Amino acid sequence: MYGGARTATTRTLPCTWCNKPVPQPRRWRRRLYCSEAHRRKNRVVEAVGNFLDSL
Incomplete structure (x- = not known):
């Protein structure tokens, strides 16, 4: 079993x-x-917050 799929559960x-x-995903x-x-x-929420902060 070299280089096969991992049998461990997926991180969530x-x-x-x-x-x-x-x-x-397994990567970065x-x-x-x-x-x-x-x-x-x-x-959208971030954009509205930035707009309101600029007023």
Whole structure:
């Protein structure tokens, strides 16, 4: 069994918005959201916050 698939369970982190478990890739990148809609929602909320801070 050299170089085969790993048998360990996949690492997960909770989604920032809904706390649903999000499987993490094996490499460097961290996924914080369970869907594209939640990533979009985060960008919108961040943009509104930045706009209100600039007023």
